Amino acid sequence: MTVSELVAELGLEVIVMGDKDREITGGYSCDLLSWVIGRANPGDAWITVIGNINTIAVSILADTSCIILAENSAIDPQATKRAETEGVTVLRSSKNAFQLSFEIGRLLKVV
Amino acid sequence: MKLHYEVPGDDFTRAGEASGDVKRKLKSLGFPPDVIRRITIAIYEGEINMVIHAGGGVADIEILPDRITAVLADQGPGIPDIEKAMQEGWSTAPDNIRSLGFGAGMGLPNIKKYSDILNIDTEVGRGTTLTITVLVNPEHREMHNHNH
Numbered sequence: 001m002t003v004s005e006l007v008a009e010l011g012l013e014v015i016v017m018g019d020k021d022r023e024i025t026g027g028y029s030c031d032l033l034s035w036v037i038g039r040a041n042p043g044d045a046w047i048t049v050i051g052n053i054n055t056i057a058v059s060i061l062a063d064t065s066c067i068i069l070a071e072n073s074a075i076d077p078q079a080t081k082r083a084e085t086e087g088v089t090v091l092r093s094s095k096n097a098f099q100l101s102f103e104i105g106r107l108l109k110v111v
Numbered sequence: 112m113k114l115h116y117e118v119p120g121d122d123f124t125r126a127g128e129a130s131g132d133v134k135r136k137l138k139s140l141g142f143p144p145d146v147i148r149r150i151t152i153a154i155y156e157g158e159i160n161m162v163i164h165a166g167g168g169v170a171d172i173e174i175l176p177d178r179i180t181a182v183l184a185d186q187g188p189g190i191p192d193i194e195k196a197m198q199e200g201w202s203t204a205p206d207n208i209r210s211l212g213f214g215a216g217m218g219l220p221n222i223k224k225y226s227d228i229l230n231i232d233t234e235v236g237r238g239t240t241l242t243i244t245v246l247v248n249p250e251h252r253e254m255h256n257h258n259h
Contacts, residue, residue, distance in 0.1 A: 034159075034217035037152050038224060042144075050212040054159075057127035060134070061152050063144075078124055086131075 001107055003066050003089050006045065009107055010093065010100070012068065016080060018087040022065045027104045029070075029097045033058045040064055045104055047097045051075030056082045056090075065089070070097045112136070112174040118158050118183075120167030123211060129170045130155035133181075140174065143247065149225040150179045150245040156218045157183040157241055163208050164188065165239065178227075181243045189235040197223060 004020040006012065025043030030036050031050050040046055042063035048055060049070050056079050059067050066089035069075060075090065083090045093100055105111035114136070116129035134151040154170060161168040165187025173180045195201045196219050204214030223229050228244040 031212055032215035032217070033212040034156060034215040034221055037155070038217050038221040042148070048212075052211055053124050054127065054212060057131065057155065061127075061130060061148070061155050063148060 003045075003091075006066070006104070006107065007091060010095075010103055013092040015069075015075060015090040015092055016083040016088065018066075018083070018089040020089075022089070024065045024104075024108065026108065026110070027101060028064070029101050036064075037062050047100050047104075049073040049097070051079055051090075053079045053082050055079060056086065056088050059088050060086055066091055068093060068100060070095065070100055112140075114170075114172040114174070116170040116172075118161045118167050118170055118185075120162060120165070122167075123159075123162060126158045126162045127155055129158055129172070133172055133179075137174065137179070142179075146179070146245055146247055150181065150243070153222045153225045153243045153245070154181050154183070156221050157181065157243065159213060160218045161185045161187070163204055163213060168238075177248065178244055178246050182240065183243070184238065184240040186238040189237055189239055190231070190233040191235050193231060193233065 001024050003022050006024055024045045026041055028040040028044040029047040031048050033054055037058050040062045044064045045066050046064040047068045047070050051069050051074050069092040072094050119125050130151045137147045165185035168185030171182045190196045199220045200216040202214045202216035208214050226243045227246040227249045230242040233239040
């Protein structure tokens, strides 16, 4: 499933669209940035409520396919700007991390 | 190729500049994605540690065909108990840092995990220097700690 397909399936808000055709190969849900950097896999859709500039840096370094801000959490203007510059996809949903994880897992057929 | 970066203290908006720039350079030089991922994650964690704990520092990166070495040096408080600092989940980061998503206690463990050779030279009151090497063809991993 690609990023743009995920957006359509879950009705996600698009804050920044990077590579819309990037394949989502898994998911990861966590708000501790070093935890994510150490354990998320490249291609994961990363669900978090942390929306600062370091979120973008971690997504780039961990090579996640997109960031999904859960529960309509806020994103700093600096972070949005950095995501635009670096081509990092940032999406948002009113759903919480549990609901998003479940729905993404179902779409990826891992649950 | 040698690169030098100043890592500012207490400025999280600029932490990650060195690792981001190194990532771009290594990509354009054609290094394997896994090598790029490992060294840039290690540099990023080192940058964040210097911002949180040491009031900034300097990062010197040497790129060779068979290896990338990053020397991250600060004049911060040093690490009193290196064994604890290497444990996953151990953190001395204050609450305001945790609210930014840091303080997981995974910084040094991640650096160890992703490097092939790690040398930690630290002294309380003097500072800390990390020497991180990622090999393009890792044949073995080793770790040296030097606690003064």
